[in-house]
Each structure stands twice: as structure tokens, then as C-alpha cells.
Amino acid sequence: MIKVLVVDDEPQILRALRINLAAHGYEVHTAEDGAAALRQAAAVVPDLIVLDLGLPDMDGGEVIAGLRGWTKTPILVLSGRAASTEKITALDAGADDYVTKPFDIGELLARVRAVTRRGGDEAESPLVTLGETAVDLAARTVRRAGEEVRLTPTEWQLVEILLRNPGKLVSQRELLHRVWGPSYDRETNYLRQYMAQLRRKLEADPARPAHLLTEPGMGYRFRP
Template identity: 85%
Template sequence: MIKVLVVDDEPQIARALRINLTAHGYEVRTAADGAGALRAAASAAPDVVVLDLGLPDMDGGEVIAGLRGWTDAPIIVLSGRAASADKIAALDAGADDYVTKPFDVGELLARVRAATRRRGGDAEPAVVTFGETNVDLAARTVHKGNAEVRLTPTEWQLLEVLLRNPGKLVAQRQLLHQVWGPGYDRETNYLRQYMAQLRRKLEADPARPAHLLTEPGMGYRFRP
């Protein structure tokens, strides 16, 4: 049975996650603060950690650093902090994924499944190649031909979401939530602007993209 450690100081959220994860066959432990999370992780050796950043005794970033000192278990941050700087800081500290509150339980369960699949050996490729572009997801670098391509943090986040879902339609709302956070559901102009920038930087013919595709009225798709 896959073990999940849920770390959140909001009892209703921790309870809801415990119920839903248990119903889907996971063994669940919970902790309400950072110290408890580190103790639980040391004793239970979870396969996945779902971690809130706003804990009462220490910042979630410190918990990530503490966990990364001895375990490579996937860490999915579940936080009300929607700013890009918070997401980047958590990912740079060692988190594997970032979900903003309020969240969809079904989406979070899908993230947990994806994290456990990757850890179980069905890993996503570290480098994604399309056309003349090579994206190293681990090193967070992009090259087109022999030249390095500089992406803004927002461009990188948008590209990463699409590359981690090859061939799949990623809805506008999902992209807006994951990249910009809740409250941006209607800001589809952001997506148009940043997708145009990515195409100019990465596509051979930005006017006729072959890989970063628009599904009108629905979302976007990465075609390898």
C-alpha cells in the first residue's frame, strides 16, 4: 500500500484529504505542523508527501529542506500562496509539484498518482525534444539548436505544465490556476500572450506552430 503523509494545520482539509486518499487505497498519516511532519516522515517513510507551506511552527520551505536531507519521496505542495515567487522557491527547495488552494480533489489525486508512477520507475524523460528545441526539465534549461533560450519564470512554468502532459489537452482554467493561481480564471489574455512568446522562442514557424498548439475555446496541447 502506498503511504501518503498529509501536512496541513487546517483540520478540515487534512480530514478531507485523509478520507479521499484512504478511499482510493492509500495509507494516510497526517501532521499539523513542521516538527510533526519531520517526525512522521522519519518514522513512516512515506512514498508521497502533501505539504502546506503555511505551518504554525516553521515555514514549509524549511520542511522541504529537512525532508530533502534524507529522502527523495515526491513532495506535492498544497498552498494558498499563489505568487510565482512562492512556487519557484518551493520547487527550487526540492518540491516536485505545486497545487494552489482552493483545489480540486480529483486533480490532487491525479498528481499523487503521477508522482507515485514516476517514483515507481515509470519516470518522465528528463529531457524533452521537439523540433530543434531541447528542454531539460531537471536542470530547467532550454536550448534551440546550439543556442540557449532564456525563458521568464512564467514562460517556464507554462511550458513545464504542457511538457509534463504530452499529447493531452490542458484546459485554460487548469493552466491559469497552476501558473498564475486562483482568481485568474478569466485572464485568458495572459495565456495568449505567453503562448505567443513561447512560440516565438521555440517554434520553427511561430505563425504555424507544430508543437505548442491551441485548442480554440478549450485550452492548449503539447504535441511531441
């Protein structure tokens, strides 16, 4: 059974998430502040942490930093802070995804499924499919409807980051830093250009991508 630690200081949200997650087969643990979250994470060793940023004793960003000092457990931020800067800061600090309050429980459960899948063997497989396109990350080959597709070195770097993190929202800053270097913070036009090229090569309908998705102002996500 997948263990989820929910951290929020609002009793109604804790109760709603505990009921809904348990109904879908998750083992649910809860904490109402940052200190309790860090203690629970060490004691329970959850498979996923759902974390509010506005906690009474410390900022959620501090909790993320404390967790990332010793664990790679996926962190899904659930917060009322809707500004893009807040989302990017949380993602860069080590969060794996970000959902804004008020939230739709169906969408939240889908995000939970996507993030927890990354912890299993499926996420480590070198062969990834996008409809009729098969990407072999180990052999660095792409075939679409049986025909070979060639990617540039930069396209390979981008697609490998996204495909090795299925369901995860990868921030623009992280992609820019990992592909072009730490001095590239604002060149988001590079990302737009290369993502458009990747969609033309990998997606069945580049104008309406089903797998390489844009989260406006935040980053990109690979949806299996």
C-alpha cells in the same frame, strides 16, 4: 499500497484528504506541524508528501529543505499562497508540484497520481509517447507517424528534462539554469521560443498542446 504523508495544521483539510486518499487506495499518514512532518517522513518513508507551507512551527520551505537533505520523495505543495513568486520559490527549493487552496479534490487526486507515477519504473523508460510521436531518450531519436523528426541539441535538453519528469511542474528558473546556465534567470523568451518549436515538432495540434503544457508565470509540465 502507496503511502502518502499529509502535512497541514487545518484539521478539516487533514480529515478531508485522509478520507479521500484512503477511499482511492492510499495509505495515509498525517502531521500537523513541520517537526512532526520530518519525524513522520523518517519513520514512515512515504511515497509522496502533501505539504502545506503555512505551518505553526516553521515555514514549509524549511521542511522542504530538511527533507531534501536526505530524501527524493516527491513533494506536492498544497498552500493558500497564490503568488507566482511563492510557487517558484517552493519549486526551486525541491517541491515537485504546487496546488493552490481552495482546491478541487479531483484535480488534487490527478496531481497525486501524476507525481507518484514518477517513482515507478514507467518514469525510467527511455521510450516516451506523445500521441503519434515516439521519443527514444536513450537513442535520442524522434519519430512522428513513422517519419523521423530532428531536434536541435537545445531542444533535446529541454524535452529530456520534461519527459523524464512526467506530471512534474518544472520551473522556468530550473529549465533556464539547466539548459543555458546559472546566469540565465530572466530569459523566459528563450523558453517560449523553444517550447513553441517543440510543440510544432511533437504535438498533433501545436496551438492546443495536449502534452507539453505551460503553467503561466511558473514553468512547464509534461502530461503523458
